Amino acid sequence: MRFLPTCSEGSTTVASTKNLAQDAAAVLPDLRGPADDAFRTAFQVSPIRMIYYDTDMVIRDVNQAFLDNDGFTRAEVIGRSMRTVMGDAICERARPAIEAALRGEPQVSTTWGLRRATRDRLIRIRHEPVFDAAGKVSGLIVLIEDTTELYELESRVSMHEEVFRQSTEAMSIVGLDFRFIWSNPANARTWGFTAENIVGKHLVDVIGERGFLDRAKPNLERCFAGEQVEYHFAHMSENGDIAYFDLNCVPFRNSTGEVIAAAVTRRDVTTSTMMKAELLRQAREDALTGLANRYALEEELEARVAQCAACAGDSDARLSALVLVDLDGFKVVNDIAGHSAGDTLLKQVADLLRTIDKVDMVARLGGDEFALVLSACTAEKVMAACQTIIGALETTPFDWGGARYSVRASVGVAMLDREAFEAATPSIYDVINWADRACRLAKERGGSRVAVYHPNDTEIQARFEETGNLRVVQDALLNGRFELYVMPIAPIDGVSGHYHEVLLRIAGSDGQMLAPAAFISAAERHQMMIPVDKWVVRNVLERLHRAPPDLQLTVNLSGQSVGDPQFRDFLVSALDDFPDVHGRLAFEITETSAVRSMETARDLIKALRGRGCGVILDDFGSGLSSFGYLRKFDVDMLKIDGNIIGDVVNDPVQQTIVAGIVAVAGKMDVRVVAEFVADEYMQETLRNLGVSFVQGYHVGRPRPWADVIGT
CATH class of the missing domain: 3.30.450.20 (PAS domain)
Known part of the structure; x- marks a missing residue:
C-alpha cells in the first residue's frame, strides 16, 4: 500500500x-x-x-x-x-x-x-x-x-491527592461509628499503621480506650452534631516521649447536607508547644539562679491577695506572707572578688533559700534581693522562718579565691492578714512596698534582723500619700505638667563662669508647685524615673539649643537611668541631635548610683565626656568608700554631700573632711562644689578650705526656667 x-x-x-x-x-x-x-x-x-x-x-x-x-x-x-x-x-x-x-x-x-x-x-x-x-x-x-x-483538572486532582499523601499533617475521615473511612500516611504512621490497613479500624483499637473516651469520643460527637471542634492534647508514646497535637474536626456532609463523618486534621505542635513552654519558663524564671523572677512573683501575689481578700484575712489556713531578703555586704564581695564571685554567691543563697520549709515560692527580684511567699502561716511561723534564713546565711560563709566572706541579710515581712485589709484591699505593689519598707527598716537597724510592716501604724498614711504621688507623676508624664526650674551654682572666686542646675517640679491641681520630695521617691520606688529623666533630657536639650550661648546647665540623672544601658543609648542619641549644646551641659550622677552600677556608669561617663559634656559626681562622701571609688570615675567635679557641709563653720571634723576631699580632688584635677550654703560665713569657710563652687539659698533659690532664662 x-x-x-x-x-x-x-x-x-x-x-x-x-x-x-x-x-x-x-x-x-x-x-x-x-x-x-x-x-x-x-x-x-x-x-x-x-x-x-x-x-x-x-x-x-x-x-x-x-x-x-x-x-x-x-x-x-x-x-x-x-x-x-x-x-x-x-x-x-x-x-x-x-x-x-x-x-x-x-x-x-x-x-x-x-x-x-x-x-x-x-x-x-x-x-x-x-x-x-x-x-x-x-x-x-x-x-x-x-x-x-x-x-x-486531572493534574490538580493528582496534585491534591499527592499533597494529602505527602502532608506531614495527619488527615483522616472518621465515620459515625468511630471507624476510619480514610487516612493519609502521616496519620496512620503516628499510630503504627499504614494508610491502607488503618481503614476500618475503630478508634479504640488505634488510640486506646482512655484516649477515645476522654478525648476523641466527646469531641467527635460534637462534630457529628454539626459543630466544628478544635482541641489540644498530649500523647505519650511507649518509650515515654510526649508529643503535643492540635486537632480540627469538621463535619463531613453528603449532597443533602447530612453529616455522615468527620474530617479530622491533626497537627503535631510538639516543637512549638515545647518552645512556648520554654519561653514561658524563661519569662518567669531568673536566668542566673533558676528561681522565679519578679514577673512570676507578682502573678503569685495577685492570686494570694485575691485569696486573702475573699476571707478578709480571717482564716489562718488562707493567710499568706511576703518575705523580702536583702543581702548585707553583697557589694563588698562583688567589688573585691568580682562579678563571677557575686554571681556564685547569689546561686549559693538561692540554693539555701530553696531548703527553707513550708515556702511556696522563692524568687529573685534582681540584684541581691530575694523574695519568699509563705501560706497557711501565722506571724510566729513567719518570724521563725525568717530567723532560720538569717541563721542559715550567717553559718554558711562564702569562700572565693582563698578568701572567706561572711553573708548576712536584712529581712522584711508583709503579712496578708486581717490588719492588711482593714483600710482597703492592697495591690501587689502595695504588698511589695510594705515588705520593702520593712526590709529597709531592718537594714537601718544594723542588718541581720527581721522587721514586720504593720499597715495600721503611722506608715500607712505615708503609703497612701506615696500612691497619690505616683499618680501625680503618671499624670504629669501623660499631660505635660512637669515644670523646669533652675538653681545657680556660683564660682567661689566670683570670676569663673557659673552654672544653673536644672530642677524638676510638678504643677498641682491648685496651681502650686509640688516639691521634689513629694514625688521623686514614689517615682524611684515604682521604677518610673527613667521616663521622667527622658522627659527632662528632651526638654532641656531643646531649650538649651534656643538659649543664649553662654548658658551652662547641669542635669540630674537618677540611679535607675544610670544603671540602664538602654537609657544610655537614648541619651547619646538625643545628644547627637543637638551637637551645639555639648560643651554647655554637664550631668550629675550620685555617688551611690555610680557605685551600684559601676560598669554601666563608667560606660555612660565615657560616652558623655567623649561628646564634650561634663560629669559631676553628686552627694560625694555619702558612702563609706568614697575615695576608693573616686579613681574609678573620670569626672569633672565633685558635689559634696550636704550632710558633710551642715555645720562646717563650727565643726573642725567637718572642716577636715572637706579639706581632705578638696585635696584629693585637686590631685585628680577635679573641682569641688559645696551645696546647702546658707550664708556668707559658710561660703567664706568653704573658700578657705579650697572649694571651687558653691550652691545654696545664699547663692540663689530655685526659680522657674522662664523667669531666669526666658523661653
Whole structure:
C-alpha cells in the first residue's frame, strides 16, 4: 500500500480497543439509509473535530467543528491532500500512527498542538480505520479532541491527592461509628499503621480506650452534631516521649447536607508547644539562679491577695506572707572578688533559700534581693522562718579565691492578714512596698534582723500619700505638667563662669508647685524615673539649643537611668541631635548610683565626656568608700554631700573632711562644689578650705526656667 504523510497531531501512539467507523461505507458522502443518516448527522454536529481521508491521504470530508476551530472553509480542504492542508511538520510527526492505522490498527495519541489553532493545547488524536465491504481499509477518520482542561483538572486532582499523601499533617475521615473511612500516611504512621490497613479500624483499637473516651469520643460527637471542634492534647508514646497535637474536626456532609463523618486534621505542635513552654519558663524564671523572677512573683501575689481578700484575712489556713531578703555586704564581695564571685554567691543563697520549709515560692527580684511567699502561716511561723534564713546565711560563709566572706541579710515581712485589709484591699505593689519598707527598716537597724510592716501604724498614711504621688507623676508624664526650674551654682572666686542646675517640679491641681520630695521617691520606688529623666533630657536639650550661648546647665540623672544601658543609648542619641549644646551641659550622677552600677556608669561617663559634656559626681562622701571609688570615675567635679557641709563653720571634723576631699580632688584635677550654703560665713569657710563652687539659698533659690532664662 502506498503511504502518504498524514495530518495526525500525535507523536505517541497507543492501540485503541474501539473502531468508530467499523463496517461503515468507504466514503461518507455515499452513505445511504436512516442509520447512515444518523451517523452523518453525528459526524457533522460532534464538538470533536473530525477529518475523513482516503488511503491516498486526500481529504474526503470534515465536520463543522474542524472548520470552525482551524479557520477553513470546506472548499479549502475537500479534495486536497493532508500535507497541503495540515503542513509537513504535523504530517511527519504522525507517521507511526498513520502506518499502524492503515494496517487496520486503531491508534490513540496525546501531544501538544503545533498549529496556531492548537498551540499550547493538549490534543488527544484518534486514528480510526474505515473498512470497505470487503474488509479492507479504505480510509481513516481522525478525531482531534482538546483535552487541556481535562488534563489540568486531572493534574490538580493528582496534585491534591499527592499533597494529602505527602502532608506531614495527619488527615483522616472518621465515620459515625468511630471507624476510619480514610487516612493519609502521616496519620496512620503516628499510630503504627499504614494508610491502607488503618481503614476500618475503630478508634479504640488505634488510640486506646482512655484516649477515645476522654478525648476523641466527646469531641467527635460534637462534630457529628454539626459543630466544628478544635482541641489540644498530649500523647505519650511507649518509650515515654510526649508529643503535643492540635486537632480540627469538621463535619463531613453528603449532597443533602447530612453529616455522615468527620474530617479530622491533626497537627503535631510538639516543637512549638515545647518552645512556648520554654519561653514561658524563661519569662518567669531568673536566668542566673533558676528561681522565679519578679514577673512570676507578682502573678503569685495577685492570686494570694485575691485569696486573702475573699476571707478578709480571717482564716489562718488562707493567710499568706511576703518575705523580702536583702543581702548585707553583697557589694563588698562583688567589688573585691568580682562579678563571677557575686554571681556564685547569689546561686549559693538561692540554693539555701530553696531548703527553707513550708515556702511556696522563692524568687529573685534582681540584684541581691530575694523574695519568699509563705501560706497557711501565722506571724510566729513567719518570724521563725525568717530567723532560720538569717541563721542559715550567717553559718554558711562564702569562700572565693582563698578568701572567706561572711553573708548576712536584712529581712522584711508583709503579712496578708486581717490588719492588711482593714483600710482597703492592697495591690501587689502595695504588698511589695510594705515588705520593702520593712526590709529597709531592718537594714537601718544594723542588718541581720527581721522587721514586720504593720499597715495600721503611722506608715500607712505615708503609703497612701506615696500612691497619690505616683499618680501625680503618671499624670504629669501623660499631660505635660512637669515644670523646669533652675538653681545657680556660683564660682567661689566670683570670676569663673557659673552654672544653673536644672530642677524638676510638678504643677498641682491648685496651681502650686509640688516639691521634689513629694514625688521623686514614689517615682524611684515604682521604677518610673527613667521616663521622667527622658522627659527632662528632651526638654532641656531643646531649650538649651534656643538659649543664649553662654548658658551652662547641669542635669540630674537618677540611679535607675544610670544603671540602664538602654537609657544610655537614648541619651547619646538625643545628644547627637543637638551637637551645639555639648560643651554647655554637664550631668550629675550620685555617688551611690555610680557605685551600684559601676560598669554601666563608667560606660555612660565615657560616652558623655567623649561628646564634650561634663560629669559631676553628686552627694560625694555619702558612702563609706568614697575615695576608693573616686579613681574609678573620670569626672569633672565633685558635689559634696550636704550632710558633710551642715555645720562646717563650727565643726573642725567637718572642716577636715572637706579639706581632705578638696585635696584629693585637686590631685585628680577635679573641682569641688559645696551645696546647702546658707550664708556668707559658710561660703567664706568653704573658700578657705579650697572649694571651687558653691550652691545654696545664699547663692540663689530655685526659680522657674522662664523667669531666669526666658523661653
